[in-house]
Amino acid sequence: MGPDPARMRAVNPVYIPRNHLLDEALTAAEGGDLAPVHRLLEAVTDPFTPRPGFERYAEPGPADGAPFVTYCGT
Structure with a gap:
């Protein structure tokens, strides 16, 4: 039994x-x-509807992109 594409689309933006x-x-x-x-x-307001x-907001990040480091102020 493999992945269910319909269920995946329902939970993955x-x-x-x-x-x-x-x-x-x-x-x-x-x-x-701005x-x-x-x-x-506009893209992420309705993230589940193609x-x-x-299209560019659905693409993966750049392959040559460096890891992005963030810092939490807590």
């Missing part, structure tokens, strides 16, 4: 706010351009 996309949106926002932030928010025009 199509669009994931990956680190490189968040970094890109934050960098643009720091420069005064369009990438709005676009990313929609045309949002």
Whole structure:
């Protein structure tokens, strides 16, 4: 018995706010351009429904990307 694609689609989002996309949106926002932030928010607001025009938000992170390190302030 293998994976059930229908069940997997129900619990795994199509669009994931990956680190490189968040970094890109934050960098643009720091420069005064909020369009990438709005676009990313639009994608992840309905993450389970595939929609045309949002393909890049469904792709895995870059293969050559360095590990992303975050720090928790707790």
